Amino acid sequence: MRKNLLALSIAAMVGGLSGAANAAVFVNTVGAAANGLPAISAAAPLATQLTSTTTGIGHILVVPYFSTQQNNNTLLNLVNTDTVNGKAVKLRFRGAANSDDVFDISIFLSPGDMWTANVSADGDLSRLATSDTSCTLPSAQDIKDLGGKFKTNRVRNADPLQTREGYVEILNMADVPPGTGTAGANSALYTAIKHVNGVAPCTQALMDLQENDLVAIDGDVNSPVRRGYSWPTGGLMANWVIVNVGDSASFSGEAVALRATPSGTIDTSGSGNLVWFPQTTATPTMAANLLTADPLLSSGAVIAASYDFPDLSTPYVSGALGASPAAQASELASTLAVRSVTNEYLTNKSVNFATDWVFSMPTRRYAAAYNYGATGSAQRVLNPLVSAHFNSDNVTLDAAKGQLCISTGTMRAFDREENTRTTFVISPASAVSFCGETSVLSFNSAAYSVLGAKIAQQNIETKFADGWFSINTPGVGNGLPVIGFAAAKTRGTNLGGTWKHRYSR
DSSP states (O other): OHHHHHHHHHHHHHOOOOOSOOOOOBOOOTTOOOTTOOOOOTTSOBOOEEEEETTSOBSEEEEEEEEOGGGOEEEEEEEEOOSSOEEEEEEEEEETTTOOEEEEEEEEEOTTOEEEEEEEEETTEEEEEOOOOSEEESOHHHHHHTTTBOOOTTSGGGOGGGGSEEEEEEEEEEEEOSSOSGGGOOOHHHHHHSOBTTBOOOOHHHHHHTTSOOOOOTTOTTSHHHHTOBOOOOOEEEEEEEEETTTTEEEEEEOEEEEEEOTTOSSSOOBOOBOOOOSSOOOOSSOGGGTOOOHHHHHTSSOOOGGGOSOTTSOOSSSGGGSSHHHHHHHHHHHHEESEEEEEEEOOTTTTEEEEEEEEOTTGGGTEEEOTTSOGGGGEEEOTTSOSSOSTTTEEEETTTTEEEEEOOOEEEEOTTSOEEOOOEEESSSSOEEESSEEEEEESOTTOOTTOOOTTEEEEEOSOSEEEEEEEOOTTTTOEEOEEEEEEEETTSOOEEEEEOEEEO
16 A cells, blocks of 8 residues: 555655545534534633643644745654644645745644754755654655655745745644544554554554545544544644754754633633544645635635645634634634744944844735735735734735735834934845745844845845834734744854744733
């Protein structure tokens, strides 16, 4: 059966095949324990909202930046803090320019498990390497055999350089609980992903079965219960490190966490919808606009495949907020929206300091997308159903860059002694704007970026060597859903730090 899985793995990584239709979203409802669906755990009640959490542990995680530019390596650690249930997880890397999918896999974490990987440059492409023994689709061996190379079939002009920067999204698609098999025994899937002497068996026959759709039919071999899946209950956390040995640099941080919670609480993890999809290029039978708010996928401008789901807009909770992809995308954007971004900058030439700020907008793709197949103004595609933060008033088209740009508000710089400025020299544009999905702002250094950013980088001259800076982000009146951090260091030595942005809401 391995050749079958390898073929599926190749298809999932490079695209181009078709296959059986994938399952739809299984909506979590109180008392669901029939039609092939699992019962809801009393320990994780029905979730009806997605909330931002300061604990760093949740159902959905977003890593604001990865880079393989200028000898950067990005190290990613993903942890299942749930010591009872396994987790089926979608890991997706998206490009900095327009949030294009450049690499995605499914990971099966056993209880208390940790998965690690390194993303580095391979010529002009990024590539992922892992020696971890947790189960994945494609398998770790298949990823190695294929070079772990990122995809270019979705990016502008199939340009491999577009895979070198971006952000990462991580979703708990389903739990894999123990004791769901016959007479309370562990399911075959749980047994396949549970480590034995430090290694998960990843039984080939069981992993091959994961190409099949889930169906909501009692007793069917592909029902969630028979396959070993249950409602996702979260418990994921992730850390990242960007390392550049040649430039003596390292920066680190934690993923932004979002938690599915019951109504009236932000502290109790709930059970989300079961949103497991096969890691194949199968064409969905369920209309793409019911699975995603992405205006390119939902309209057919980009042909949707099974591996495209779930994304951040796939309905993850029950009730009104999970009623449609547009409702969820709007809710997530509102959860992340901020009205200003504030942080420090250090550029003192006497100690050779430099500073970059990262701005990532992981929900922008659902409101505004760049259609490479169109011409002129039609390249800018807006979703009017997700318009609280992005619309024609603040989204402009930069055809030369092949990016959409989001206007910002007023800015103010302070030095360390209360002096302040509100006018600046900015390059290469005439004003600071967030171009691309993940943009980088370098302070007082047109020729040097701490992070080596290239895809959506610009420079601002504050006229102060060190201090703090604030950018207003009004959007269209409701703020902008921005996450990110400041990275500062001395050139040539690994002296510096990483600080998450501070926000007003």
